[in-house]
Amino acid sequence: MATLNVLVVDDEPGIRSGINRILSNYSVGYPFMDEDFDFHLIDAETGEIAIDILNSQAVDVVLLDNKLPGMDGIEVLEYINKQQIDVAVMMITSFASLDLAIKATRNGAYNFMPKPFTPQELRASIENVAKHLFLKRMTRKMQEEGKQIRFQFLSVLSHELKSPLNAVEGYLKMIQERQFGDKVEEYDKMIERSLARLKGMRNLIMDLLDLTKIESGKKQRKLRETDLSEVAKMAIDTMEPYSIQRAVKVKLITDGNTSLLADPDEMEIIFNNLVSNAVKYNRDGGKVEVKLQGQATSVVIRVTDTGIGMSKEDLETIFQDFVRIKSNKTRDITGSGLGLTIMKKMVDQYNGHIEVESEPDKGSIFTVTLPRL
Amino acid sequence: MSNEKKLVLLVDDDPDYLFQLEMMVKNLGFRVKTAESQAEGESVLDTLKPDLAIFDLMMENEDSGFILSYKAKRKYPDLPIIIATAATAETGFTFDLYNENDKAWIKADLYLEKGIRPDQLHREINKLLKL
Numbered sequence: 348m349a350t351l352n353v354l355v356v357d358d359e360p361g362i363r364s365g366i367n368r369i370l371s372n373y374s375v376g377y378p379f380m381d382e383d384f385d386f387h388l389i390d391a392e393t394g395e396i397a398i399d400i401l402n403s404q405a406v407d408v409v410l411l412d413n414k415l416p417g418m419d420g421i422e423v424l425e426y427i428n429k430q431q432i433d434v435a436v437m438m439i440t441s442f443a444s445l446d447l448a449i450k451a452t453r454n455g456a457y458n459f460m461p462k463p464f465t466p467q468e469l470r471a472s473i474e475n476v477a478k479h480l481f482l483k484r485m486t487r488k489m490q491e492e493g494k495q496i497r498f499q500f501l502s503v504l505s506h507e508l509k510s511p512l513n514a515v516e517g518y519l520k521m522i523q524e525r526q527f528g529d530k531v532e533e534y535d536k537m538i539e540r541s542l543a544r545l546k547g548m549r550n551l552i553m554d555l556l557d558l559t560k561i562e563s564g565k566k567q568r569k570l571r572e573t574d575l576s577e578v579a580k581m582a583i584d585t586m587e588p589y590s591i592q593r594a595v596k597v598k599l600i601t602d603g604n605t606s607l608l609a610d611p612d613e614m615e616i617i618f619n620n621l622v623s624n625a626v627k628y629n630r631d632g633g634k635v636e637v638k639l640q641g642q643a644t645s646v647v648i649r650v651t652d653t654g655i656g657m658s659k660e661d662l663e664t665i666f667q668d669f670v671r672i673k674s675n676k677t678r679d680i681t682g683s684g685l686g687l688t689i690m691k692k693m694v695d696q697y698n699g700h701i702e703v704e705s706e707p708d709k710g711s712i713f714t715v716t717l718p719r720l
Numbered sequence: 721m722s723n724e725k726k727l728v729l730l731v732d733d734d735p736d737y738l739f740q741l742e743m744m745v746k747n748l749g750f751r752v753k754t755a756e757s758q759a760e761g762e763s764v765l766d767t768l769k770p771d772l773a774i775f776d777l778m779m780e781n782e783d784s785g786f787i788l789s790y791k792a793k794r795k796y797p798d799l800p801i802i803i804a805t806a807a808t809a810e811t812g813f814t815f816d817l818y819n820e821n822d823k824a825w826i827k828a829d830l831y832l833e834k835g836i837r838p839d840q841l842h843r844e845i846n847k848l849l850k851l
Contacts, residue, residue: 506778513834514736521740526747540736 348374349382351477352405354389356397356423357412357439362462363390366410369466375477384477394418401432408476409436412462413447421447424454435476435483439464503669507551507684511544551683557616558685561692568610568696570720575614575646576601579637582618586626594632597622603641608720613693620690621650621713627680628711629654645699648715657705665703666691726849727751729770731761731788732804733779737834741774741804748842758784762791769796772849775828777805789828800848801828804836 355366367388376383389406391397394415400406409427413420424436437458438451448459457479460472518537527533576599583590583597590597625635633653640647655676657665664670669684671677694701697717705711728750732738735756742752753770755761758779773792777785785803792799829848832841845851 503778503782510734510737514734514740516835517737517740521743526743544736 349384350387351384351407351480352389353386353408353410353473354391354397354400354406354434355410356391356394356415356420357410358392358414358416359412360392362412362439363392366469369469370473373470373473375474377478377481384481386473392416394420394423397423398426401427401430401434406432406434407480408473409434410439410460411436411456412439413451421450421454424451424456428454435480437472437476500668504555507669508548511548514544515541547683551685554683554685554689557689558692561689561696568613570608570610572606573609573611573614574606575609575618575639575648575717576605578611578614578618579622579639579648582615582622583637585619586622589623590626590635593626593629595626595629595635596633597626597635597637599637599639601639601641605639605641605646607646607717609697609717613696617690617693617715618648620686621648621715624686624713625650625652625654625711627682628652628677633710645716645718648713648717650713651710652712653710656707656709656711657703658707662703662705666701725749725751726771727753727768728845729753729755729761729764729773731755731758731764731773731779731785732776733757734776737776744838744841745774745845748838748845750845758788761788765792765795769799772800772802772845774802774804777803786828800830802830802832802844802848803828804832804834 353370355363357363357366367390370386370388374383374385386408389400389404391400395417397409397411401409409423411420411423415423420438424438427434427436435457436455437460438447438456439460439462440447451459457476458472460468464472518541521527521537522534579599579601583599586597622635622637625637629635629652635653636649636651638649638651640649657672661672665672666687668688670687671682671684691701694715694717697720699715699717702714702716703711704714728745730738730741730745730752731754732741733756738754738756742754745752750772753764753768755764758781761775773789775785775788777783779785779788781787785805789801789803792801830844832844
């Protein structure tokens, strides 16, 4: 149970004690809230006292009479607004005045309640205020968390971009200072490594652009009947120079109708990720099987490799941004750490799902199920 | 002080940077032992005690360097440790170790930016080794 502090500002003692009575045993709950709210009441008989209280303790809701002996309700409201105090204000007015209503609304009053009111009316109003307050705070919290995640993403990203720059810069300095003598050949390895790091950086930037497009929703999807077997063949062909180099055999098996309504570019991203991972994280002379199965309501893609596999702990992290499994076996494999993040987001867009089974040193099986739209 | 060359442990998950740092530190006249991860760094520390250690910050995790540093200090309280990373400039995070609060949990003696010049590094190492 969470408690909301309600400040009642009214010069009539009868109203204050009445509100006290009505709300003291009352609580509000909604199915979407984790807990119910009850109310703790604080009294103020003038606007000046109310401001003192607002400055000295936490208040969530203010029930504010407009006609007060000293400063009036609107002035209290103006003060709250100016100081940006985080409260929901409900004005209590004994007569309906359009002028007052406009003024109060302009100053951020959340609601009005005519006086006299029944206990029922007060409870209904307070229930609304509590809901409003809860949603407002939740929204803010979620925005802050969003910012936090964004900040983390940026800090890791800049690290990932800066590391290759440092590496290349370091090699260039070594070459510039002729640290290994005057023979150009002595520097071949360093030049090769520099080029590899630059290539990795380029891939990271490309992946990042893909990811940004997905996240901003700007990537325009052109849905048409797409045969996934064709896309798979293309992805396998793209990887061929590398698979030949590693002597990895890639086999494609298709079964049933493997066409579905999809954006071919997006399907290509999914297949490129699946196939390139299966080849990259394989052993020399290993095998990859890409199996497509057309079912009534979906197409199932299963990519099996005989590669280095992953541990249970690794499996839990692979869909996170920039996560790359680091070990002796992966140190020479380049990657941005964004491939699976991108693939997962793509698959999510099609309401599909991904399953991964893996065993260290045996291999991995990625199963992607895409429902027919 | 013995005349034998001092041993410096370098831990960094970027093999290129590790190689370059190794060259730099060797050229300064030290013996070098390298490791490529927090875990590998820990197992090296189980078998030998270096005279000084330089750790990268972001390895397996974003704070691997801190954790490694903490564990190293628990084992060898007098081992001087430098944390070297590229993190500060771009994240705006600054961890300077001169306020007592940070010193309490970041168990390193010095915090350095990557891309440091050899003469700067030499000076810092000598200071820590009291050479």
